[in-house]
Amino acid sequence: MLWLQTPPWGRWAAALALLSAASWVELRPDPLVDHPFAAVPIAAGDEVNEANTEMRRVPAGLLDAVSLGATAVRSVEEGSPVLDEDTGAPGSQVPARWWVVSADIPSWAMVGDEVRLVMLGSGAVAEGIVASQPSDDLLESGKGGVAVPPESADEAAAAAAEGKLAVLVSTG
Numbered sequence: 410m411l412w413l414q415t416p417p418w419g420r421w422a423a424a425l426a427l428l429s430a431a432s433w434v435e436l437r438p439d440p441l442v443d444h445p446f447a448a449v450p451i452a453a454g455d456e457v458n459e460a461n462t463e464m465r466r467v468p469a470g471l472l473d474a475v476s477l478g479a480t481a482v483r484s485v486e487e488g489s490p491v492l493d494e495d496t497g498a499p500g501s502q503v504p505a506r507w508w509v510v511s512a513d514i515p516s517w518a519m520v521g522d523e524v525r526l527v528m529l530g531s532g533a534v535a536e537g538i539v540a541s542q543p544s545d546d547l548l549e550s551g552k553g554g555v556a557v558p559p560e561s562a563d564e565a566a567a568a569a570a571e572g573k574l575a576v577l578v579s580t581g
Contacts, residue, residue, distance in 0.1 A: 535561035
């Protein structure tokens with residue numbers, strides 16, 4: 410009497426578990442994503458595009474997404490990943506999420522030049538980028554914009570307000 414036997418619940422549960430595991434393995438999201446790496450050295454001010462990058466697979470979430478077509482705000486060595494902080498809006502020289510501080514800048518400094526900011530009150534040092542050249546306005550003689558990373562922005566702004574911010578411009 411076949412219909413009086415107990416059903417094989419254990420085998421059915423095992424088969425369902427195996428089917429569920431196989432489905433999850435096949436349908437799970439890909440743990441790797443494409444990310445641009447510099448195929449050739451990329452200079453600050455160059456457009457980051459297909460011509461100077463190659464896409465490589467990296468673990469998802471390892472690097473922030475970078476969109477091609479952005480402008481490099483600092484140089485990227487060949488073979489290095491193009492990072493979010495290396496790029497800005499098209500035509501921009503300021504990295505994303507950086508702050509611009511008004512400071513006395515030498516008149517020969519060009520937009521995009523790398524600078525070192527020295528906060529004279531505390532002696533702290535931060536890297537920056539010239540975001541705008543000094544104004545020709547006599548009332549704002551020598552004042553220009555310097556982009557600084559978020560971790561240094563507060564201290565740089567306070568030093569600039571007190572007149573204790575020295576801007577050192579790299580010559581090469």
